Amino acid sequence: MTDTGTEVVLGPLDSIPTGEGRTFGVGSERVAVFRTRNEQLFAVQAECPHKAGPLADGLLGGTTLICPLHSWKFDLRSGEALMGDCGLRTYGVRVDQEGQIILATRLASE
Amino acid sequence: MQKKNLVVIGNGMAGARAVEEILARDGDQQFEITMFGDEPYGNYNRILLSNVLNGSQRESEIYLNPLDWYRDNGITLHIGVQADSILRKSKCVLGCDGTIEAYDKLIIATGSRSYIPPIAGLTLENRQYKPGLFVFRTLDDCREIAEYAQGRGRAAVIGGGLLGLEAARGLQNFGVAVDVIHRGPHLMGQQLDAPAGAILKSSIEKLGIGVRLLRNTTEVLGEDRVTGLVFDDGKTLAYDMVVIATGITPNAEIGKRCGLKVERAIVVDDYMRSVDDPDIYVVGECAQHSGRVYGLVSPLWEQAKVLADQITGRDPGAAYHGSKVATKLKVMGIEMASLGLTEPEDERDEIVQFTEPKKGTYKKLIIRDGRLTGGILLGDISKAAYLMQAFDRGTPLPDERLTLLFDIGAPARQVTFEEMPADAQICNCNGVSKGAIVNCVKSGKRSAKTVMDATRAGTGCGSCKSAVTELVEWVCGGVVEEDPSVHYYVPGVPMTKPELIRACREQNLKSVSAVFEALADGIEDAASKPGLASLLNTIWPGEYEDQRDARFINDRVHANIQKDGTFSVIPQIPGGVTSPAQLRRIADVAELYQVPMVKLTGGQRIDLLGVKKEDLPRMWRDLDMPSGYAYAKRYRTCKSCVGTEFCRFGVGDSTSLAIKIEQELQGLDSPAKLKLATAGCPRNCSEAMVKDVGAVAVEGGKWEIYVGGAAGAHVRKGDILCVVDSHEAVIQYMSRFIQYYRENAKYLERTYGFLQRVGIEKIRAVVVEDSEGIAERLDEELRKATAVYRDPWKEAFIPATPNQFASLLPVIQ
Numbered sequence: 064m065t066d067t068g069t070e071v072v073l074g075p076l077d078s079i080p081t082g083e084g085r086t087f088g089v090g091s092e093r094v095a096v097f098r099t100r101n102e103q104l105f106a107v108q109a110e111c112p113h114k115a116g117p118l119a120d121g122l123l124g125g126t127t128l129i130c131p132l133h134s135w136k137f138d139l140r141s142g143e144a145l146m147g148d149c150g151l152r153t154y155g156v157r158v159d160q161e162g163q164i165i166l167a168t169r170l171a172s173e
Numbered sequence: 174m175q176k177k178n179l180v181v182i183g184n185g186m187a188g189a190r191a192v193e194e195i196l197a198r199d200g201d202q203q204f205e206i207t208m209f210g211d212e213p214y215g216n217y218n219r220i221l222l223s224n225v226l227n228g229s230q231r232e233s234e235i236y237l238n239p240l241d242w243y244r245d246n247g248i249t250l251h252i253g254v255q256a257d258s259i260l261r262k263s264k265c266v267l268g269c270d271g272t273i274e275a276y277d278k279l280i281i282a283t284g285s286r287s288y289i290p291p292i293a294g295l296t297l298e299n300r301q302y303k304p305g306l307f308v309f310r311t312l313d314d315c316r317e318i319a320e321y322a323q324g325r326g327r328a329a330v331i332g333g334g335l336l337g338l339e340a341a342r343g344l345q346n347f348g349v350a351v352d353v354i355h356r357g358p359h360l361m362g363q364q365l366d367a368p369a370g371a372i373l374k375s376s377i378e379k380l381g382i383g384v385r386l387l388r389n390t391t392e393v394l395g396e397d398r399v400t401g402l403v404f405d406d407g408k409t410l411a412y413d414m415v416v417i418a419t420g421i422t423p424n425a426e427i428g429k430r431c432g433l434k435v436e437r438a439i440v441v442d443d444y445m446r447s448v449d450d451p452d453i454y455v456v457g458e459c460a461q462h463s464g465r466v467y468g469l470v471s472p473l474w475e476q477a478k479v480l481a482d483q484i485t486g487r488d489p490g491a492a493y494h495g496s497k498v499a500t501k502l503k504v505m506g507i508e509m510a511s512l513g514l515t516e517p518e519d520e521r522d523e524i525v526q527f528t529e530p531k532k533g534t535y536k537k538l539i540i541r542d543g544r545l546t547g548g549i550l551l552g553d554i555s556k557a558a559y560l561m562q563a564f565d566r567g568t569p570l571p572d573e574r575l576t577l578l579f580d581i582g583a584p585a586r587q588v589t590f591e592e593m594p595a596d597a598q599i600c601n602c603n604g605v606s607k608g609a610i611v612n613c614v615k616s617g618k619r620s621a622k623t624v625m626d627a628t629r630a631g632t633g634c635g636s637c638k639s640a641v642t643e644l645v646e647w648v649c650g651g652v653v654e655e656d657p658s659v660h661y662y663v664p665g666v667p668m669t670k671p672e673l674i675r676a677c678r679e680q681n682l683k684s685v686s687a688v689f690e691a692l693a694d695g696i697e698d699a700a701s702k703p704g705l706a707s708l709l710n711t712i713w714p715g716e717y718e719d720q721r722d723a724r725f726i727n728d729r730v731h732a733n734i735q736k737d738g739t740f741s742v743i744p745q746i747p748g749g750v751t752s753p754a755q756l757r758r759i760a761d762v763a764e765l766y767q768v769p770m771v772k773l774t775g776g777q778r779i780d781l782l783g784v785k786k787e788d789l790p791r792m793w794r795d796l797d798m799p800s801g802y803a804y805a806k807r808y809r810t811c812k813s814c815v816g817t818e819f820c821r822f823g824v825g826d827s828t829s830l831a832i833k834i835e836q837e838l839q840g841l842d843s844p845a846k847l848k849l850a851t852a853g854c855p856r857n858c859s860e861a862m863v864k865d866v867g868a869v870a871v872e873g874g875k876w877e878i879y880v881g882g883a884a885g886a887h888v889r890k891g892d893i894l895c896v897v898d899s900h901e902a903v904i905q906y907m908s909r910f911i912q913y914y915r916e917n918a919k920y921l922e923r924t925y926g927f928l929q930r931v932g933i934e935k936i937r938a939v940v941v942e943d944s945e946g947i948a949e950r951l952d953e954e955l956r957k958a959t960a961v962y963r964d965p966w967k968e969a970f971i972p973a974t975p976n977q978f979a980s981l982l983p984v985i986q
Contacts, residue, residue: 073984082722083729088983100686100697100722100829117738117980120726124699131726131734133603134632136699146626151562 184210187457190284196483226343305399514547601632665698749777816853825870881928
């Protein structure tokens with residue numbers, strides 16, 4: 064289980080428009096958080112492992128994300144690469160009762 | 174639901190393919206599938222048998238479906254069991270070993286066997302073929318021929334068709350001297366005409382194979398094994414072995430015995446059903462449709478699809494209307510292609526021909542009403558892919574017939590795939606080698622689309638797509654699959670563009686998420702979103718419900734994303750005409766925001782590169798110029814030369830025309846980017862003839878309008894749409910063409926592709942002559958689309974989404 068002691072509040076849910084992502088700076092880490100059209104949240108490393116494309120600028124469909132630079136494709140649930148040969152780090156993320164986005168800074172995949 | 178029994182007689186390429194197509198339509202939910210196969214193997218690619226014979230492929234390499242496949246798909250396979258009879262009243266099939274299988278639906282895919290001409294002395298007293306006499310049809314035949322050929326001196330192949338020549342080539346590998354004995358006046362009578370046959374003969378003779386034409390074999394000599402042949406002129410030749418390859422006979426007896434209508438093969442309707450029994454389907458070489466029996470693989474694929482659509486009820490409208498037969502072959506290393514007719518049949522038919530016998534090159538095309546109805550290419554088949562496509566789709570041919578036969582002025586044809594080393598790069602954008610593509614196909618990806626998805630070949634600029642497609646075909650040996658999604662407008666919604674437009678209009682779908690909900694089972698496909706957004710905006714000007722997440726990032730922040738995640742800012746400079754004050758303002762902004770690079774673009778504008786996302790809105794405000802839209806699938810810009818303003822050669826005012834065009838079309842969205850130009854004289858300094866749409870002034874106050882030009886990944890001179898005599902008329906016809914393109918082009922299909930697909934004659938008829946009576950509507954639709962133009966850089970003042978221009982949201986811990 065994720066250690067809830069290392070959670071960070073990123074800000075209100077509506078700082079991310081539906082169907083898009085935004086990049087958050089948490090200490091020295093940069094995390095891309097996505098809000099799907101059916102209101103699921105996913106958090107992954109901010110840069111594409113291919114050529115460091117800004118993933119938050121990608122196209123999101125369901126839980127699939129396409130990098131804006133060279134169209135590498137990832138499944139946000141697992142971070143798995145669907146097209147390309149290296150996956151993404153994922154983080155635990157949720158919304159609390161006040162509508163704040165809560166990120167588990169410890170890597171969910173660890 | 175109780176599953177029905179589906180029995181398939183025949184486990185060759187047709188039977189197995191039909192079952193694959195049925196499984197692809199979830200047929201295993203409806204049917205318990207049982208197959209009879211009289212060969213003791215899984216299913217293999219018969220086309221590649223000659224490679225097994227000549228040793229270039231192993232047996233294991235030509236299997237299509239190993240035995241595991243049947244088990245994994247829950248198919249009962251009666252292996253090595255021939256089906257003896259069909260009892261139509263009790264609806265069951267009897268196998269030769271006593272097996273009885275009841276069916277609800279039955280598929281007959283018994284294929285064909287070698288045709289054996291009436292020749293004396295074929296068999297011994299025990300009715301077995303004499304040792305040394307073979308047919309060439311199955312893996313077993315292949316093995317027996319190979320075994321017998323060891324250490325023999327002379328072999329004859331009876332039959333100078335494709336299969337006979339393949340067999341001859343295989344036999345040569347065993348060190349035997351081979352003669353091809355052919356009854357007809359020239360080789361490969363099905364695919365070639367007399368001159369091509371003669372060229373092929375001399376090419377083959379150079380390889381050391383004897384060719385004896387007009388020889389009718391009457392008898393096989395030999396008491397206990399083959400020793401020679403006798404011909405109808407009484408002459409005798411000595412041979413140690415003989416292979417008969419004189420064509421095929423459909424295995425239609427089983428149909429005849431149970432009372433189905435059989436002519437040359439079992440007669441079927443357009444749904445691939447026997448004309449006598451709606452529960453019996455027939456596919457492949459044992460089926461006769463509209464009087465024709467096909468012995469090639471691609472018609473079989475088409476038949477299998479229709480059969481599967483019908484039997485599963487997936488598409489009750491599916492129907493087979495016969496196949497256009499076009500094949501690309503390689504016989505003994507000699508490449509050839511054959512399409513449709515080999516000789517003209519109608520006095521309208523036009524023949525375009527080229528012969529160079531010394532080199533073994535022959536090209537002949539038969540053209541009817543501007544479209545290809547037949548052709549032969551021998552020796553040099555560099556134009557085969559283009560011609561086969563034009564033949565298959567019936568697309569209009571260019572007036573310059575010479576270009577059909579040769580790539581004039583193009584770089585020399587690259588090496589063939591066989592000669593090409595494995596590390597040769599096919600896709601120059603993504604660095605994908607021939608070897609990577611070959612391995613991908615061998616790992617089971619059998620369509621160009623799936624190979625491109627897996628290797629990323631062809632997904633950059635797209636100019637290598639046809640090479641990738643040809644390579645996939647080459648590796649598959651003709652057993653290539655077509656991914657149905659290539660016909661969809663976007664991959665995530667299974668509809669062509671006209672179907673999709675109709676559905677959106679009928680169901681009043683005005684947003685991308687509404688389309689996914691209504692037409693794609695609610696499944697959002699990321700890659701399909703921008704294409705849908707573009708289409709909806711075209712269908713519903715002013716009413717389209719814009720969802721920002723459906724846009725590519727460039728369209729969300731109105732700037733072009735660069736390799737480091739920064740953006741480029743290109744303000745509008747209509748006609749490329751600027752002023753000192755404007756230049757000064759741009760310079761000030763560039764300095765203030767420390768823009769790393771300022772560059773002149775190809776579209777006569779100024780590019781500020783390396784801009785941070787958060788600086789975009791402030792820069793736009795400071796520039797106080799509208800967006801130049803240099804980032805979107807939209808109207809981009811209209812270049813111009815100085816025209817009559819200063820140029821001493823100018824015959825038309827190209828600069829003010831370009832400015833008017835820009836004012837008219839700015840921001841207009843389109844299936845792909847639109848780059849325009851106007852030129853003040855035929856010297857064409859602004860390159861208007863190679864633009865998506867261009868206007869060139871000619872003497873006499875006239876303008877030529879060019880459409881479908883290109884000078885990027887693909888180079889093409891545009892076609893003249895029409896010649897008009899005023900700026901207003903130029904804008905009217907350009908606009909009408911663009912609206913027709915917006916409504917009919919596929920997503921990301923540039924105008925040059927659209928022109929080649931639809932043909933300039935058709936476009937001219939619709940746009941200039943108003944042949945469909947839609948000109949007024951097109952003009953009105955375009956007017957509505959341009960009326961909703963709003964400079965997107967105005968979002969600098971009112972962002973459209975939260976944190977629209979933030980590249981990083983800092984979190985205070």
